[in-house]
Amino acid sequence: MVDKFSPWEIEGDLNYAKLIKDFGIEPMKVLPEVFQEEVLFRRGVVFGNRDFGRILTAVKEKKKFVMMTGLMPTGRFHIGHMLLLKQVIFWQKMGAKIYIAVADIEAYNARGQSFVESKKIARDYLLDYDALGLDLNKCEIYFQSERGIDAKKSNAYYRLQNQLAGHVTFNEFKGAYGEVTPGKMLAALLQGSDMLHPQLKEFEGSCPVLIPVGIDQDPHIRLTRDITKRVKEYKFIPISSTYHLFMPGLTGGKMSASDANSHIAMTDTAAQIKKKIGSAFSGGQETVEEHRKLGGNPDVDVAFQYLKFFFEEDDQKLAEVESAYRSGEMLSGEVKKMLIEKVQVFLADHQEKRTKAEKVVDKFLYKVKN
Amino acid sequence: MVDKFSPWEIEGDLNYAKLIKDFGIEPMKVLPEVFQEEVLFRRGVVFGNRDFGRILTAVKEKKKFVMMTGLMPTGRFHIGHMLLLKQVIFWQKMGAKIYIAVADIEAYNARGQSFVESKKIARDYLLDYDALGLDLNKCEIYFQSERGIDAKKSNAYYRLQNQLAGHVTFNEFKGAYGEVTPGKMLAALLQGSDMLHPQLKEFEGSCPVLIPVGIDQDPHIRLTRDITKRVKEYKFIPISSTYHLFMPGLTGGKMSASDANSHIAMTDTAAQIKKKIGSAFSGGQETVEEHRKLGGNPDVDVAFQYLKFFFEEDDQKLAEVESAYRSGEMLSGEVKKMLIEKVQVFLADHQEKRTKAEKVVDKFLYKVKN
Structure with missing residues (x-):
């Protein structure tokens, strides 16, 4: 971890040091050389973890392990999503079996979105996944509403959701998710099964599972880790997690999928890119004179941050x-x-790859369904 | 319906007339001749219904319909269970496709019972089902924890459970089930899917579904009927239901599976039968003299009630x-x-049939699982 990119210096609103201290998240230790290849690790964007040691051991000893994440089928893929997807691609290269749950049950219960609509949106995301270099055919990507084409697997996945309910209280749900409805509770329990089911004998069997998340997702991780200990009939290894920084939105606030001005979409044109970045929140001074005198603040400058997260791979530069x-x-x-x-260069290339991805994705989705 | 067996005269504690009036349950109308074959209909033990007309129409027009019920895998089958099972067998003869859900998820979440234990107990129940004359191989009998051997069916069944959660509130649950835990809520939602999933395209498709229950189960029926209207993406026909009287326990109170003195088990010996019935609650007077003078009360006499429910088929006698x-x-x-x-005669014969049933049941269970 490079100290000058220490996370709690970068984001004013979040006291990462306090979060780490209060919730028992561990800072990232010195990582093996291979992690230096990914800027997100090299620059400390991935800044904390729980039980990461067993993932490092699995990598080192070339043992089976899983990296699990979710795809929320709303909006469109944008550069904020790359933060997670670059990690997914990295973990695939590290030998992890990649599990991706398309959260169409959650979309249905939280916002009444149809499964057909969710499928359409998920397809769009997968075009970006493929274009960015994820090998879909080596992934276990599934829809929450139809877990696979094998009844034994399907039964095991939903059975686990139902069993988890027997080991949790309403108050614990409220603690982790705020006020819940029955719909949200079912979605949360299914998320629990998403995180744990890779270890069922019908899937990979007992093995380390890594879930990379933003710090705001930690309550869900903790709750799942707590429940894991109670479901004694399975020999689950508690899930491991890593935590990454938030990527600021273009306007300096939160990046939001529903606010096109807060992010760069993967389908934005060169002109849109120029306009959006041109008016992005900066760490510069009011006038050129002042700027020359006082200097800018790269820690809050959105353009600099984006260079740091993805677009300038050369540390020296x-x-x-x-x-x-x-x-x-x-x-x-x-x-x-x-x-x-x-x-502009990156997205021109990406958009070309994205078009080529259609065939792969449609073939993949057909296979998932039939 | 034979008036002298009018239900609200039979059971002192329950005001069936009021229940019917308050909850919109309809009394049974004059039934087609074929229903006279089953004493439970002939004698008004099945006393009320919701939307029974469409079931009668299906019978009359020989159209597809389903009769759905549950098997709670606790205790052992006893003569109280025959009340429901005789109806199931009757409906199978009437052409209904029989669906039976073994509620092993409910047993797990409500009392921490393992699936292995549930399977063992369910097997025991099925021995009685077969011995009583139910054709298991024409039934769709399944465990909630593993819905069949076809992934499309499995997915559809659990998907529906998850979707139902999006159309119900916590308060509605409390109204129907009392205080709920997450485990009980999941079990209730799965029960909802049990009742509705026969109509999914992966199963029978849209068709009338009859659920015979005791009056105490009506809140669940009503809740499911309410939710049905809200799940607009499916064209569910609201479930129909019939209501039967409670059968009194041997001691005059409630019949309980966990209290061996309150019921006659299907495995009771001739001596046990004699002892249990001998000390059963009676409607007679304190002394023979008084009895001769005042007469007995068959409406509360357990022995007479049992003759009426099952054991004296001859109305004249x-x-x-x-x-x-x-x-x-x-x-x-x-x-x-x-x-x-x-x-004694009935159970001696039943116990013989029960032993012979083992081969059928084990073959059936193997098929359900593989």
Whole structure:
């Protein structure tokens, strides 16, 4: 972990150090060399974990392990989602079996969205997954509403959802999820089965499972870890988790799928990219004179942050930009221009790959269903 | 419906007339001739219904319909269970497709009973089902924890459970089930799917479904009927139901599976039968003299009630016993003796059939699982 990207210095609103201390999340230790290949690990964007040691052991000893995540079929894939997807792709390279649950039951119960609509949106996400380099055919991607084509697996997955209910109280749900409805409770229990079922004998059997999440998801992780100990008829290994920083939205606030101005969509045109980044929240001063004198603040500058999260892979160059920006030598507009060019090149290429992905994705989805 | 067996005259504690009035349950109308074959219909033990008309139409027009019920895998089958099972067998003869859900998820969540234990107990029940004349191989009997061997069916069944949760509130649950835990809520939702899933396209498709229950189960029926209207993506026909009287326990109170003295078990010996019925609650007077003078009360006499529910199929003979007992001509001991002999003969035969049933049941259970 590179100290100057220490997470709690970057985001003003969240006291990551306190979160780590209060909830027993561990900071990332020195990672094996191979983790240096992924900037999200190298730069401390993935900043904390629970029980990560057994994942490192599995990688080292080439033992079976699972990386599990969810796909919420609402909105469209945008660059904020890349934060998770780059980790998924990295873990696939590290030898993890990738499990992805399309949360169509949650979308149905939380917002009345039909399964047909969820399938359409999920397809769109998968185009981006494939284009970014995830090998779908090596993944276990499934819809919560239809778990696979094997009845033994299907039964085992939903049976576990039902069993978990017997080991949790309403108050625990409220603690983790706030006020719940029956619909949300079922979705939460199914999420519990999503996280634990890879270890059932009908799937991978007992093995370490890693779930990479944002810190806001930790209550769900903790609740699932608590319940795990109570379901004694299974020999579940408690789930491991990693925690990543939030990526700021273009306007400096939260990045939101439903607010197109807060994010860059994977289908944005070069002109849209230029316009959106051009008006993004910056860490610069009011006037050029002041900026030259006082310097900019890369820690809150959205353009710099995006370079750091994804778009400037060269640490040396990134450090130079940071230093020049902080000293006032480099202007906000110059950092933005740098990002605009990189994003334009990246997305032009991505959009081409995305079109080519259709055939792969449709074939994959057909297989999942039949 | 024969008036002298009018239910609200029979059971002192329950005001069936009021129940019918308050909850919109309809009394049974004049039934087609074929229903006279089953004493439970002929004698008004099945006394009320909801939407029974469409079941009669299906019978008359030989259209597809389903009769659905549950098997709670606790205790052992006893003569109280025959009340429901005789109806099931009757409906099978009437052309209904029989669905039976073994509520092993409910047993797990309500009392922590393992699925293995539930399976063992269910097997025991099925021995009695087969011995009594139910054709298991024409039934759709399944365990809630493993819905069949076809993934499309399995997915559809559990998907429906999850969807139902999106159309109900916690308060509605409390109204129907009293205080609920997450485990009980999941069991209730699965019961909802039990009642509705026969109509899914993966099963029978839209068709009338009859659920015969005791009056105490009506809140569940009503809740399911309410939810049905809200799940608009399916074209469910609201479930129909019939209501039967409670059969009194041997001691005059409630018959309980966990209290061996309150019921006659299907495995009871001739001596046990004699002893249990001999000390059963009677409607006779304190002394023979008083009995001769005042007469007995067949409406509360357990032995007479058992003759009426099952063991004296001949209406003429039953009426004679009733009249003689009411007048004081017949003593309680004589009614009991009559019942003891009939039950001994019946159970000796049943126990023989039960032993022979093992092969059928084990073959059936193997098929259900594989």
